[in-house]
Amino acid sequence: MPPIIRIHNLGKKYRLGETHAASLRDLVNSAVSRCFGRQSPLQSGLPNFRQADRDRFDDAGEFWALKELSLEIHPGEVVGIIGRNGAGKSTLLKILSNIVAPSTGRIELAGRVASLLEVGTGFHPELTGRENVYLNGTILGMTKSQVRRRFDEIVAFAGVDTFIDTPVKRYSSGMTVRLAFAVAAFLESEILIIDEVLAVGDAEFQRKCLGRMQAVSESGRTVLFVSHNMPSVRALTTRSIVLSQGKLRFDGATENAIDCYAQENSVTRSVAISVTDRDRPFDGLTGEVRFESLEVEQVAPYVEGSEVPILIGVRSQRPAERFIVGLTVFRRDESPVGSCFSPPLAPPPQDAVAQYRLTIPAQQLTPGSYHCAISLAEARSQGRRLQDSLTDVLSFEIEPGPLQSQGWPAAWGPIRFPEMRLLPAHPSVVPASFDSIAYLKS
Amino acid sequence: MRVITVIEPPRGWLRLNLSEVWRYRDLLTLLIWRDLSARYRQSVVGYGWAFIKPIVSVLIFATVFGGLAGLPSDGIPYPLFALAALIPWSYFSASLAGVSTSVTSGGHLLTKVYFPRLILPLSSLGAGLADLGLQLVLLFGFLLWFGICPGWPVLLLPVFILYAVVASLAFGLWLTALNVRYRDVGHAVPFLLQAWMWLSPVVYSSTLVPPRWRWLYDLNPLVGIIDGFRWCLLNTAQPRAASFFLSLLMVAFTLVGGVIFFRRQEATFADMI
Numbered sequence: 001m002p003p004i005i006r007i008h009n010l011g012k013k014y015r016l017g018e019t020h021a022a023s024l025r026d027l028v029n030s031a032v033s034r035c036f037g038r039q040s041p042l043q044s045g046l047p048n049f050r051q052a053d054r055d056r057f058d059d060a061g062e063f064w065a066l067k068e069l070s071l072e073i074h075p076g077e078v079v080g081i082i083g084r085n086g087a088g089k090s091t092l093l094k095i096l097s098n099i100v101a102p103s104t105g106r107i108e109l110a111g112r113v114a115s116l117l118e119v120g121t122g123f124h125p126e127l128t129g130r131e132n133v134y135l136n137g138t139i140l141g142m143t144k145s146q147v148r149r150r151f152d153e154i155v156a157f158a159g160v161d162t163f164i165d166t167p168v169k170r171y172s173s174g175m176t177v178r179l180a181f182a183v184a185a186f187l188e189s190e191i192l193i194i195d196e197v198l199a200v201g202d203a204e205f206q207r208k209c210l211g212r213m214q215a216v217s218e219s220g221r222t223v224l225f226v227s228h229n230m231p232s233v234r235a236l237t238t239r240s241i242v243l244s245q246g247k248l249r250f251d252g253a254t255e256n257a258i259d260c261y262a263q264e265n266s267v268t269r270s271v272a273i274s275v276t277d278r279d280r281p282f283d284g285l286t287g288e289v290r291f292e293s294l295e296v297e298q299v300a301p302y303v304e305g306s307e308v309p310i311l312i313g314v315r316s317q318r319p320a321e322r323f324i325v326g327l328t329v330f331r332r333d334e335s336p337v338g339s340c341f342s343p344p345l346a347p348p349p350q351d352a353v354a355q356y357r358l359t360i361p362a363q364q365l366t367p368g369s370y371h372c373a374i375s376l377a378e379a380r381s382q383g384r385r386l387q388d389s390l391t392d393v394l395s396f397e398i399e400p401g402p403l404q405s406q407g408w409p410a411a412w413g414p415i416r417f418p419e420m421r422l423l424p425a426h427p428s429v430v431p432a433s434f435d436s437i438a439y440l441k442s
Numbered sequence: 443m444r445v446i447t448v449i450e451p452p453r454g455w456l457r458l459n460l461s462e463v464w465r466y467r468d469l470l471t472l473l474i475w476r477d478l479s480a481r482y483r484q485s486v487v488g489y490g491w492a493f494i495k496p497i498v499s500v501l502i503f504a505t506v507f508g509g510l511a512g513l514p515s516d517g518i519p520y521p522l523f524a525l526a527a528l529i530p531w532s533y534f535s536a537s538l539a540g541v542s543t544s545v546t547s548g549g550h551l552l553t554k555v556y557f558p559r560l561i562l563p564l565s566s567l568g569a570g571l572a573d574l575g576l577q578l579v580l581l582f583g584f585l586l587w588f589g590i591c592p593g594w595p596v597l598l599l600p601v602f603i604l605y606a607v608v609a610s611l612a613f614g615l616w617l618t619a620l621n622v623r624y625r626d627v628g629h630a631v632p633f634l635l636q637a638w639m640w641l642s643p644v645v646y647s648s649t650l651v652p653p654r655w656r657w658l659y660d661l662n663p664l665v666g667i668i669d670g671f672r673w674c675l676l677n678t679a680q681p682r683a684a685s686f687f688l689s690l691l692m693v694a695f696t697l698v699g700g701v702i703f704f705r706r707q708e709a710t711f712a713d714m715i
Contacts, residue, residue, distance in 0.1 A: 014713065094712070098449060098556040101709040107449040113556075121554040126480040135476055138469045139555055167483075 002110065004191060004222050005073040005096070010105035012066040012091050056246055065091040066246045069105070073224070075190070078217040080233040080240035080254055081226045082261050084300075087243040089226050093117060093195050096224070111190025111222070114141055118195075120180030125169035129160055129179055132168050136183045150186040157212070158182035178205055185212045192216060195226045210235065230258055262303060273393070281373075281391050289316045289323060289378055290388040292353050301399035304367055304416075308360040308396050313353045314376065320347035323378045323387070327360065327394075332369045337414045344379055362398065364415050366408040371395035452709040459705075463558045470561050474568030481569060492576040496532065500525050507645045516647050516678050522584050526675050527644045527668045529581060530606045533574045534664060535635045537607070540566035541614025542631050545622050549715040559708040560701070563618050567607055574603065581675065595674045602670035609663045609693050615700030619707040622714050643668050649679075660685030663693050 056064050066088040073079055083089050094100045096107065097115035122139040123132050133154055137147035147154075155161050158179040160171070168176055194213070213236060217223050227233050233240060233254060240257035242250040250260040275291050292313035302308055312325065325342040340361060348354030360372070375389040400408070408416070463470075482488040500521050507513045508520030515523035544562040545552065552559065585592065621627040642664035643651075651659045659665060660682070666689045669681040 094553075095449060098447075099553060100712045101452050102449060103451055105451075107447075109447040109449070113447070115555070118554045122551050124476055124480055126483045127476065131476075131479070135472050138472045139551065139557070141555075141557070144468045144472070 003072040004075045004110045006108040007071040008106045010069040013062045013064050013103045076220045078223040078237045080237035083243035088246040113191045114187035114189035115193035116184040129164040154182045191222045193224045289320045296396045301397035304401045308362045315353045316348045321378045326375045328373045365398050366416050367398050367400045473565035477569040492573040518676050526672045529577045530667050530671050531644050533570050536570045537610035542617035545618045599674040612697035615704045619704045663689045
C-alpha cells in the first residue's frame with residue numbers, strides 16, 4: 001500500500017528577528033548598519049540559547065526549527081510524535097497542516113488533512129453554542145451541510161444540549177472545551193493531526209476523548225498525535241517518532257521511542273557553578289574548608305523515582321580533618337522537605353580542590369522543582385565544627401515517570417511513600433460490622 | 443479517489459488558485475455572518491447605530507459646510523447632498539480599515555488552521571454592506587421627505603456599490619499584506635483615510651475642482667463612486683465616462699496587483715504574526 005503521508009528532506013528555517021514584526025525602524029537600522037559596515041543588531045545579538053540549540057544556527061545566523069526530516073506514514077497508522085519542548089513537533093504539525101510553508105523538502109499527502117492544533121479556534125463568545133459549532137466546523141474545513149449532518153452527534157458528545165442556544169461566553173470553561181473538542185472529533189478526513197489537546201478538560205472527558213480517538217484510528221484513518229503524556233501515547237499508538245533538535249532521532253515501536261525519549265532527556269550535562277563568592281547565611285564561618293563549586297549532574301528533569309547525583313568541589317586552606325556534608329531539600333515555596341547527610345569524607349589536600357560525587361536520595365520525591373541548602377562540618381576530635389554553609393543552591397526538577405499516569409497534587413505533599421503493605425489480619429481484631437458501629441454510637 | 447496534496451517551499455510568483463477560495467465559500471459566508479450577528483449584540487440601539495452615525499455626521503456637515511461655509515451643493519438640499527456621499531464613503535472607509543487589519547486581527551485563526559488567506563480580507567467586506575443597505579433605506583426616507591424622485595439611473599446603483607466594494611478590496615489587500623510585516627501601516631491608515639476624505643467630494647461638489655486638475659482628481663476612484671451615487675439617487679450631472687473608466691482601470695490594476703502581492707506574501711503570514 002502506498003504511504004498516505006510521504007515527507008522528504010523537510011526543513012524549516014527562521015531568520016532571527018523575522019518572527020518579530022519588523023518595523024520601518026528596523027529596516028532603517030539595518031540599512032544604516034550595512035552602510036557603515038557594522039554587524040546588524042540581529043546578527044550580533046544572538047539571544048542566550050542553550051549550547052545545544054546554538055548548533056541549530058547555520059552560518060548565515062538562521063535557525064533551523066526542523067532539518068532533513070524524511071518519513072513515510074501508511075494509511076490507518078496512528079503515529080505518536082514525542083520530543084522535548086522546542087524539538088520541532090509543533091513546526092512539523094504546522095507544516096503538515098499547511099499553516100506555515102517549509103523552507104526545503106517536500107510533503108505528499110494522499111488525503112484530506114484535518115488538524116486540531118488548538119481547541120476552539122475561532123469560537124466567538126457572543127455567539128451561541130449552535131452558531132459556534134457551525135462556525136468552528138467550517139473553520140476546521142467542513143462544509144455547512146457536513147456540520148448539519150453531524151450536529152446532533154456533536155452536541156450529544158459534548159453533553160451541552162440544554163445550553164446549545166446560550167452564548168458561549170456564559171459557558172463554563174469546561175463546557176466550552178467539550179463543545180470545541182466535539183466539533184473536531186467529528187471531522188471527516190483521512191488524516192487527523194492532534195496536538196496536545198487532551199491536556200484540557202477533566203479526567204472523565206479526557207477518557208472520552210481518548211476513546212473517541214481510538215475509534216477514529218480503528219476506523220482506518222491515519223492519526224498523528226503529539227503529546228507529552230506518555231501513557232496516552234502508549235495507549236493510542238504502536239509507532240512513534242522522537243524529534244530532537246529539529247531532527248528525527250528515532251522512528252519505530254512506541255515502547256522503544258519512549259525509552260529513547262527518556263534517555264535523551266538524561267544526556268544534557270550541566271555546568272558547575274562556582275560558589276566561592278556567594279554570600280554565606282551565617283557569620284563566623286572561618287572559610288578554611290569551603291565549597292568551591294556545586295553542580296547537579298543534569299539540567300533536564302529527573303524522572304520520578306531516580307536519585308539525583310551531585311558533584312561538589314571542596315577546597316581546604318590547611319590540613320583538614322574528615323568532614324560531613326549535610327543537605328536539606330526545599331520545595332519551590334521554601335518549605336523544607338527533608339535532610340540527609342553524607343558519610344565522613346576524606347579531606348582535600350591542603351590548598352587544593354577535591355571533587356566529590358554524591359547522590360541526593362530523591363527516589364520518593366514527587367514531580368516538582370526543588371532546591372537545597374548545603375553545609376559542611378569538619379569532624380574534629382572535640383566535636384563537629386561548621387565550616388561552610390550555602391542556601392538556595394543545587395536546584396533540580398523531578399518529572400512524572402513514563403508510567404505514571406496519575407497526577408500528584410501539591411496538597412499531597414512532596415513525598416511519595418512506598419506502597420502500603422497489607423498485613424495479615426490480627427486475630428484479636430474483630431472486623432468492623434454494622435453491629436459494632438451501632439454499638440459505638442449508642 | 444486519491445487527492446494528492448503537495449506541500450513545498452513557495453516558489454514562482456503567480457499562485458492565484460482562486461478555485462480554492464471558492465471551495466471555502468461556506469467559511470466566507472459564516473465569517474461574514476459572524477461579524478454581522480455579533481456586531482450589535484448586547485447593544486440597546488443595535489442596528490440603530492447604522493442610522494445614528496450618518497445622521498449625526500450629516501447634521502454636522504450641513505451646519506458647518508452647508509450653513510456656515512455656504513458650500514454649493516449642485517442645487518440639492520445640502521443634507522441630502524452630503525448623505526448620498528457619506529453612505530459610500532463610510533462604507534469605503536470602514537471596509538478599507540477592516541480589510542487592512544483583517545490578517546493581523548485574524549492571527550489566532552491564521553496560526554492554527556489552514557484556509558485560503560484571502561478569505562480574511564474578503565470577509566471584512568461583507569459586514570459593512572448591511573449598514574450600507576440600512577442607510578440607503580434612510581436615504582430613500584430623506585428623498586420622500588424632500589420630494590425628490592430618482593430617475594432611471596437608480597437602476598445602476600448596484601454597479602456603484604460593487605465598485606465601492608472592489609475599490610476597498612483593491613487598496614485593502616496591499617495594506618493588509620504590508621501590515622503583517624510593517625505594523626506601521628495600521629497606524630497610518632486612519633491618517634490616510636482622513637486625507638482621502640478631503641480628496642473626495644464628500645462635503646463639497648466635484649464641480650468645484652479646477653478643470654485643469656480634474657484629470658488627476660478623477661483618478662481617485664471615490665470621485666467616480668460618490669458622483670455615481672449622487673447621479674443615481676439625486677439626478678445630478680452624469681459622471682464623465684472617460685474619467686470614470688480611467689479610474690476603473692486603475693482600480694482593476696490595483697486589485698490584480700493586490701491579489702498577486704497578497705498571495706505571494708501569504709506563505710509567510712503565519713511566520714510573522
